[in-house]
Amino acid sequence: xxxxxxxxxxxxxxxxxxxxxxxxxxxxxxxxxxxxxxxxxxxxxxxxxxxxxxxxxxxxxxxxxxxxxxxxxxxxxxxxxxxxxxxxxxxxxxxxxxxxxxxxxxxxxxxxxxxxxxxxxxxxxxxxxxxxxxxxxxxxxxxxxxxxxxxxxxxxxxxxxxxxxxxxxxxxxxxxxxxxxxxxxxxxxxxxxxxxxxxxxxxxxxxxxxxxxxxxxxxxxxxxxxxxxxxxxxxxxxxxxxxxxxxxxxxxxxxxxxxxxxxxxxxxxxxxxxxxxxxxxxxx
Amino acid sequence: xxxxxxxxxxxxxxxxxxxxxxxxxxxxxxxxxxxxxxxxxxxxxxxxxxxxxxxxxxxxxxxxxxxxxxxxxxxxxxxxxxxxxxxxxxxx
Numbered sequence: 001x002x003x004x005x006x007x008x009x010x011x012x013x014x015x016x017x018x019x020x021x022x023x024x025x026x027x028x029x030x031x032x033x034x035x036x037x038x039x040x041x042x043x044x045x046x047x048x049x050x051x052x053x054x055x056x057x058x059x060x061x062x063x064x065x066x067x068x069x070x071x072x073x074x075x076x077x078x079x080x081x082x083x084x085x086x087x088x089x090x091x092x093x094x095x096x097x098x099x100x101x102x103x104x105x106x107x108x109x110x111x112x113x114x115x116x117x118x119x120x121x122x123x124x125x126x127x128x129x130x131x132x133x134x135x136x137x138x139x140x141x142x143x144x145x146x147x148x149x150x151x152x153x154x155x156x157x158x159x160x161x162x163x164x165x166x167x168x169x170x171x172x173x174x175x176x177x178x179x180x181x182x183x184x185x186x187x188x189x190x191x192x193x194x195x196x197x198x199x200x201x202x203x204x205x206x207x208x209x210x211x212x213x214x215x216x217x218x219x220x221x222x223x224x225x226x227x228x229x230x231x232x233x234x235x236x237x238x239x240x241x242x243x244x245x246x247x248x249x250x251x252x253x254x255x256x257x258x259x260x261x262x263x264x265x266x267x268x269x270x271x272x273x274x275x276x277x278x279x280x281x282x283x284x
Numbered sequence: 285x286x287x288x289x290x291x292x293x294x295x296x297x298x299x300x301x302x303x304x305x306x307x308x309x310x311x312x313x314x315x316x317x318x319x320x321x322x323x324x325x326x327x328x329x330x331x332x333x334x335x336x337x338x339x340x341x342x343x344x345x346x347x348x349x350x351x352x353x354x355x356x357x358x359x360x361x362x363x364x365x366x367x368x369x370x371x372x373x374x375x376x
Contacts, residue, residue, distance in 0.1 A: 046375075047375050050374070050375055051375040051376075052375065073376075083376075136375065137375040138373070139373060139374055139376035141371070141373045144373055161375065162371075162372035162373060162374055162375060163372065163375065164292075164293060164294065164372045164373075164374040165293035165294075166293055167292045167372060168372075183342065183371075184339065184340050184342070184371040185339040186340055188340040188370065192340075193294060193370055193371060193373065194294070195373065195374060195376075196374040197376070199293075199294075201374055234369070236292070239303060239304075243367075245342075245344050245348075245349070245369075246349065248349070248352060250351075
């Protein structure tokens with residue numbers, strides 16, 4: 001049990017917190033008031049792997065008070081090339097347990113809420129409803145469309161990121177300013193765009209994109225800067241070029257357009273032509 | 285019209301591993317045909333069997349999605365940059 005669960009959230013920062021977060025608090029854009037905003041914030045991270053790991057790590061280090069994790073997988077040896085929350089001794093352990101242990105070790109002041117389940121049309125609205133901001137670190141199209149739709153329908157800001165090989169993408173969807181369906185109206189047919197497991201991914205790019213997502217979360221909580229809304233950031237690790245494309249709300253979008261036809265969550269496995277996810281058995 | 289073409293890793297495989305190259309075309313559709321001439325297999329990555337732009341591949345003229353310009357008929361001029369960007373789902 002973390003201290004945060006028993007410390008009233010409106011209280012002034014403790015001397016320990018002031019010291020711990022001093023490099024943030026000293027910045028005028030944060031200050032003690034901003035640090036209390038971080039402590040009061042509730043952020044949900046979908047996935048505790050390549051992207052979700054560095055996102056959750058930086059949220060925890062910064063003292064984001066409530067960090068929800070949605071993850072059902074177990075740690076595999078092939079994860080350790082990039083997934084910073086999991087270590088060699090964790091192989092076979094549920095990722096959500098491994099992630100909670102590391103986050104609590106980094107910062108015992110934050111509350112980690114474990115959602116040990118795949119996110120589905122049946123549970124998404126209930127899970128997301130408890131949080132202010134959602135961060136996407138999913139690894140498949142069905143979950144990406146599901147999380148997009150659920151966030152829009154729940155009125156939540158979605159900080160999105162994706163990676164493959166040497167490429168990364170990041171953007172922020174605020175309800176009404178465009179969504180994943182505006183960016184990509186349809187998913188690719190199964191097999192046409194490979195997954196990281198099929199094609200590979202540079203470990204370090206998960207850290208780049210995950211850190212960008214964490215940065216956008218901080219900006220949302222602190223209400224500072226210019227968010228990555230209506231912009232799609234492209235990261236090319238091979239040329240080390242960052243480019244930004246315009247991202248618009250599509251008036252014909254079936255979710256957030258002028259005449260929406262998607263008004264509740266649908267069957268995303270059918271939409272994406274993908275097999276349903278299965279819970280793996282934990283081996284430790 | 286000579287334009288600079290950017291592709292990401294998924295499409296890179298069908299253009300001899302290049303990330304960036306130069307190609308000709310007065311419209312986006314013509315550009316796709318010219319690239320296909322040089323790199324057979326490219327067009328099927330970005331247009332479907334009916335010749336329509338695939339909805340999971342975005343094409344940007346400079347920083348603007350061509351769906352909001354003229355789609356395949358979007359006119360190109362010398363010095364433009366056209367980027368082909370398929371959806372990525374990786375996060376794990």
